Amino acid sequence: MDVNQYMGMFLEESREHLQTLNRCLLDLEHDPRNLSVLDEIFRSAHTIKGMSATMGFTSIAELTHEMENILDLLRKEQLKANSAIVDTLFKCLDQLEQLVESVAEQTETAIDIKPLVATLNKLASGGGAEEVIPEEPGAAAISVNGIKLDETDTKVIQAAKQQGLCTYNVGVNLREGCLLKSARAYMIMNALDEIGDVIKSIPPVDELEKENFDLSFNVIVITDAEPEKVEQTLLSISEVDAVSVEIINDCGNAVVSPSAAVIPSVEEIIQAEKQTEGQNKPDVSPVVEQHGPAAEKKLKSGQSVRVDIEKLDALLNLVGELVINKTRLEQIGLNHKLSDLVETIEQMDRVTTDLQTVVMKVRMVPVxxxxxxxxxxxxxxxxxxxxxxxxxxxxxxxxxxxxxxxxxxxxxxxxxxxxxxxxxxxxxxxxxxxxxxxxxxxxxxxxxxxxxxxxxxxxxxxxxxxxxxxxxxxxxxxxxxxxxxxxxxxxxxxxxxxxxxxxxxxxxxxxxxxxxxxxxxxxxxxxxxxxxxxxxxxxxxxxxxxxLTLAIIQALLVDVCNEIYAIPLGSIDSTINITPGDIKTIQNQEVILLRGQIIPIVRLAKKLNAPEAASDNKEELFVVIVHMGEQKAGVIVDTLIGQQEIVIKSLGKLLAGIKVLAGATILGNGQVALILDVGSLMQ
Amino acid sequence: MEETVHNEEIQLVVFKLNRESYGISILQVQEIKRMLEITRVPHSPDYVKGVINLRGSVLPVLDLKKRLDLPPGEYTDDTRIIIVKMEDVTVGLIVDAVSEVTTISSDSVEPPHTVVSGLSAQYLSGVGKLDDTLLILLNLEAIVGVGADMTKAS
Missing domain, CATH: 3.30.565.10 (Histidine kinase-like ATPase, C-terminal domain)
Structure with missing residues (x-):
């Protein structure tokens, strides 16, 4: 199969997918549990694998295949995206980039992917037992308690969070040999009630009252107090041996609670801030859990067509031509007083204007x-x-x-x-x-x-x-x-x-x-x-x-000795009228005083060696104040014609060296107007 | 160049400057236009008449008579702009009239140094004989200054 004709497409798409992979991997590093990102990574890697296999680039295909193995394990949550894995994946991307570039340069540099493949394999086979699920962060923080939160509880916690309240899981250990456990429990509940709301206790309150518990119990409390304060308050009660305060929900910071040690059904609140509607219900199995948001947050990728920029340039040129011809038709319609024609042309005018805008927009890309x-x-x-x-x-x-x-x-x-x-x-x-x-x-x-x-x-x-x-x-x-x-x-x-x-x-x-x-x-x-x-x-x-663009700019058209020039609007401060008497001379340099600022004068007719410099004996002079950086200058012109959007055309190789000109443009009537280079006008 | 190859036919576009006939290879000619509106380009060499709009691109136009130091003349209805293309440079040349497209044998072309025509030899590539008239063949690369910066050349 002749793959060369697809080479350009392959390279461009591969680079794009590598870009996506880089971005998503960064996201994954920050948020290892985000399955939707993982899905996107998977898709991009898979595309690269498919493309490279078709094109016969086996090393790229092989490497992406090994990456997929890891990604698949991550997706199934059999592995956790820890820094070792993310680093390795980043390394894979770098190597893929090298491989793709070597394809682009058609150099047969043998890049050895074996070490990376080996690392990937090791990671995939559960390199490091500590990485293997199930293992929950924070599980070790609580020694003996598991807490079952039902839907109502989670909702209460959510609501509290929105009001800026924190939810703590308070573990209390009573001193050994404590005689009145129920009384102590009662005092503790009372104390907590004073600083916040107790929403749950394990074992439940009636069990506590019957002293149906060992030396320790847990309470879920919603409060605006600091964890330290909660701890202090409880420690001040006698016969309390130890207090642990674990933040379940700290206005955005989320920690998963308990361990599987005592109660078999482990419940958790995962990243409360990420929870969206329909996600409030914590699931028993952490694997199933995140499919909800993953589906919702699936990133949209729009449909697009790849077009060579030269084709767009050609299109823009043609549209420009169309505009010019339309202007001619307009003239004919007016000259011959053909009202039907004039009407049709008005219609056409709207279409061409829209067409021009669209073509311009097509060339725009987000930064x-x-x-x-x-x-x-x-x-x-x-x-x-x-x-x-x-x-x-x-x-x-x-x-x-x-x-x-x-x-x-x-x-x-x-x-x-x-x-x-x-x-x-x-x-x-x-x-x-x-x-x-x-x-x-x-x-x-x-x-x-x-x-x-x-x-x-x-x-x-x-x-x-x-x-x-x-x-x-x-x-x-x-x-x-x-x-x-x-x-x-x-x-x-x-x-x-x-x-x-x-x-x-x-x-x-x-x-x-x-x-x-x-x-x-x-x-x-x-x-x-x-x-x-x-x-x-x-x-x-x-x-x-x-x-915004190098192709089209807003410009002020001016007339100098019956020649039309365009000055880029971006470098124009203002336009003013003066009389010849306003011009003073300082050290042989003509200047004017504008709002207390001395501004040198440039006579455009002279500067451009215009054939007939007749502007000297006029009563009123038009001055365009231009600036380049901090410098300013007043440019004297004969008439101001008006502001217009112009398409910048190159003057071509032969005339490229002329300093005062930045290019040329074609006016509505087909005539060429030259664009002035403000910077060199001032020198 | 075709002129250097022996025993070959060369197709030429023949045009007039004042009374003399000149020829350039048809392969270099893109098209021939009637006189267009020309915009003067300040600070350009004097033989650059200006720029024109040719279907959306801006092209420089050279006054060929001025370039060859020939006496100037008025533009008439016969005045044409020959658009020529060399490598990546496209320019227009103003001539008094375009007369015909003709074929001559490369044998009948003599090198320029045997000619005394008042033209600086660097702009010529030879002289061809067509029936009983002489056809001056131009070296367009030198005239247009391809590869040289025209603004500095003047």
Missing amino acids: GQVFNRFPRMVRDLSRDLNKEVNLIIQGEETELDRTVIDEIGDPLVHLLRNAIDHGVENPADRQVKGKNPVGEIRLIARHEGNNVIIMVEDDGAGINPEIVKQKALEKGLITPAEAEKMDTADAVRLVFLPGFSTAKTVTDVSGRGVGMDAVKTKIESLGGMVDVETKINEGSKFKIRLP
Whole structure:
């Protein structure tokens, strides 16, 4: 069978499934009992196995097959997803990735999967008896008691939890030789009643009164008091030997109660916070138990079609053409006063506009596609560096054009690595500083106007502007005079200079002094900006501003000597009218004063060598105030035509070197208009 | 190039610049358009007339007479833009008129150094004889500057 034609699809899908596996495995690590995640892992692994077997990649198929064995045991709860298993599975994923990449590069590097297969087999055959079910966490905490909670009880506990009350299982041991056991029990019940509500006792209250118990009994109590307080209260009663307070339900924290030691029917409340309706009833068998939520939480995967981006570009081009031809038809209709035609064209106008929007939307992908791989990376990296980091991702549904998505991965990896390596401190240092030993890194995406903002925030050490200055001086990146003048924000921005690195030691992770410079260059090549805010000991925040798409932008069309130019709206502050008298000259540079700010003037006609520079003797001048970073400039144009969405076209290889132009676009009438590059206009 | 292979037929698009006839290989010609609206591109070399919209793509257009240092002339109804494609570069060339597509034998093509025509030799690939007229064959790669940055070349 000729498999080559499916190769592209195989590679792409394998990578996608590996991505999913990585993500799900992380989830599983945090929540080993989540069967729906396990199911998803199983499905992805199974798909990879099937595909690779069909394509004849036996090692991939074999490895995934062994993984499936483990996964199957996990699913049947014959194994528990402990760290050894999860680690091994992660290793399998890494190896699978290598295998898939070697397929992609068509290199026949023999990657030996045997050691991993052996480890998997060992784990599957119950490597380590302590891993084998049944074994419940917390079972050892209670010595002699099992408690049967019925449906009503669990509901009461649920309700209490919603009111912020805790549920404890209080075990009381009376002193040996205690004479009035029932009286003591009565006092204990009374004391508990004062601080909360007793919902159950084992043995039941009437048995306690008849002294039908040994030296110990258990009480389930709902209270707002601390466990310590409950303990204290009970210990103050005489002849009480020992009190154990076990939290059954601590507003989100859930612990399973008793052991199988005394009472054969073991009941438990599992992760009360996870319990959904219909799940309130605890089951006798822990195996059956979690099928409920697993089914409910099954992740939806939408139907989709894989399309080559070039085809979408072609589609966009054609739609653009359609729009242009429509405009021509409109003109004909108007010229010849054909009302029928005009009406039809209005109809067509709506359709083409919709079509254009849809095509644009098709090209948009959620940034989640890029963010997906970061949790795994952060996990591995923080482990390597012995740091504890919690990665919080927000706004992964924010959409960006495919062209931008493909490019932002690397810069973000860099920023995240920096945040973990330089930002977040060691747990010990953090504790000294009075911070949570677990560092927090936030990766946030959101829309802001016509831009998408991506922020990488850490709550680490921050960047010390003085050290940065010092370093920059040492490396000769700035002069002492410059350092003197520099304010804090500017000093911190020095990290973006080429050849800058503050890491004391060059690590595998970062510190080679190429990082931030590369990040900045990349972002700027995408038409974006990157900035940093930092506070010592509070953390740093890197803010990336990206255009939604590289293909279509909002622009202001202006007329200069009967030529039409487009200025990207993103770099326009405002437009104003001035008279020639408003223009002053400072050191041979024309400037205007706008709201107390001196702004240099650029005469566009002159700058563009326009054939007829006639704008000099006008009464009124239109000025477009543009900005690039902190710099501003006023661009004098003849007329403002209006704002329009334009499709950016390349000027082609031959004309690529012209600085003031960022590209070209085709206007509604088919005419080509050039797009100005604001940055180089200012120079 | 076809010109270098002996005893082969070459198909040429023949066009006029002023009074002279020129030829380029038909394999390099994508299409021939009537004069279109051209947008001037500031800071480009003077022989770059501007850019046009060809079914949605933006193409540079060269004024061939200016490029070859020939005396300029008015555009007429006969003026055409020949769209030529080399490697990954597509450009338009403005010519006075396109006259015909013809076939000549590669034998009848002489190398450019034997010719005195006032054109800088680097833009020529040879001279062909067609009946009793001379056909100047152009080296498009050199004219368009494929591989060289045109903005720096000027």
